[in-house]
Amino acid sequence: METIVTEIIKTIKDSDTVIERDMKLLTLFFELFRLKPYQRFSALLMKKVAETATSCVYRKTADIVNRFTLTTLSHQTVKHIVMQSGKLCQEWQDIQRQESPAEETEAPVVYIEGDGLVFRGQHKKQLEIYWIQVYEGREKEGKRARLIHAYHMASTEYEKTWERAGWYMHRQYGLSHTIVISNGDGGTGYGYEAFQELAAGCKWHEHQRDVYHVHRKVKERLHFAVPEVQEGIRQSIWKHDETSLALWLDTAESEAEGNDELQNVERLRRYLKRNWTYVEPLNQRQKLEKVHLIQPGACEAGHRIYSYRMKHQGRCWSQEGAEAMVQLITAMKNEEWDAVYGQWGRTAYKPISQRFKNIMRKVMKQFPMQPHKGVHQGSMGTHSSASSPLGKLAKGLQMAHIL
Structure with missing residues (x-):
């Protein structure tokens, strides 16, 4: 561990620019945190790659990671990380089921x-x-x-x-x-x-029955009817007025031209009859007046x-790739993503020793500020007038600290 500390200090001293220093330190720490044998990437890098892949395609993910890190990923590697991360999500869910139920x-x-x-x-x-x-x-x-x-x-x-x-x-x-x-x-x-x-x-x-799908069904079946008829049917459904609904459906049937349009009206009539119990608004049902719509x-x-x-x-998508991506997105949506990788990191990587923690704490420790007396000022004795050449030189030396 002392060798690592020496390497950090040497890197800082030997760097000519800030960018050079950051690049060398990133390289050093990428190697340091790759604790698992035969593993090219750290757990944090894999986690961030998988996160990025949930919002853009694999090639774009590889390009982003390559620009912001010192790694060189291909889109196939990104896919491999996504597949592995999807399996980790499934394993984490299995572990949750085996644990004692929460209150x-x-x-x-x-x-x-x-x-x-x-x-x-x-x-x-x-x-x-x-x-x-x-x-x-x-x-x-x-x-x-x-x-x-x-x-x-x-x-x-x-x-x-x-x-x-x-x-x-x-x-x-x-x-x-x-x-x-x-x-x-x-x-x-x-x-x-x-x-x-x-x-x-x-x-x-x-x-x-989901209101959006009911309204879409009305629009699809009665595409030939005037907007007033469609709106009348929707209002009848909302008021759960079966009598008014029947009148509006009869009106739509009278506007139908040809066998196809007549069949569409009949299909809509059967659909609403089949789901009439479920299209009633929740706030109009017994004991549900105060629930959220x-x-x-x-x-x-x-x-x-x-x-x-x-x-x-x-x-x-392949079946396996789609399932992995779905599990990643769902874990992030449920705010379980950190827990998934945290669980994996505790089992797949060697724990960081206390000795290493102590050494890094010393390295990162801020040294106390040393007080100093400031700039020492002196004067030059001329033993002559201030307008003399020697007097002007003495005056110039006293004003030098202001410049």
Whole structure:
């Protein structure tokens, strides 16, 4: 360890410029913190590479890291780090399940929302992210609303997402005194029955069909109808007025031209009849007058962070790569990212010895400031007038300290 301290001091003394000094010290510390045998990068560097890769493509990530560090990464190396980090997230979740359950939270109302995001896979296949979020309400934060105690589950495997959501619900909450409100678009796997399994044992369960998807269904089916008809149907749904809804649907049917448009009206009629119980606004239901309304498009907004990274620009993913990226984004969204790498660092790397800590503490210690008496001033005896050449020289020497 004394050799390291000597090397640090020598590097500082031998550097001609600040940039040269910083580069040499960075090189030294990169080598020093690579404590694991045959490991090219430190744990912190791998953590930062994975973080950067959640917001830009692998080639751009490699370029950024190469510019700001002394390493040379390729995009294949970035992909390898992402894959390894995704496995670390999964291992951390498994460890959490094995630990003793935390004290249950008594929440009067718990909200569950779920949705899926389809994106492009390799070999012209379609992959899907199955996503669920659980929270206890909303509160104003400036002009925006913030979810209270939000927790997110996501995976490219449906069973994994719902299994984790069930584990979280029954580990985190004592549901016997809790009202559970679920929200979904009604797609395969996001119906009332699926959410009922997560809410098993709760005081009361209410399910809502996502308003955004209901309105989109109206717009798609009645694209030929005038805006007044579409708005009338939406208002009837909001007021949960079945009689008014039937009249507006009849009006839309009278405007339909051709068999296709008539079939669209009939499909919408069956869709609303099938989901009539679930489209009723929450504040109009019994015992739910004071609960927060789930905003339209809440499901869509929840998986926006995934769509920004995994869709567009012709991107396509393998199953393994997509799963790793989903786990990284979810861990960061849940503020578990530091804990994931902290757990790995405690097991994969040698612990830093106390002797090394003591030496580095001495090196980084600031030395106390030494007081000094300042500049010593003297005078020159001339034994002549100030206007004489010798007198002018003496006066100039006394004024030199001002310059």
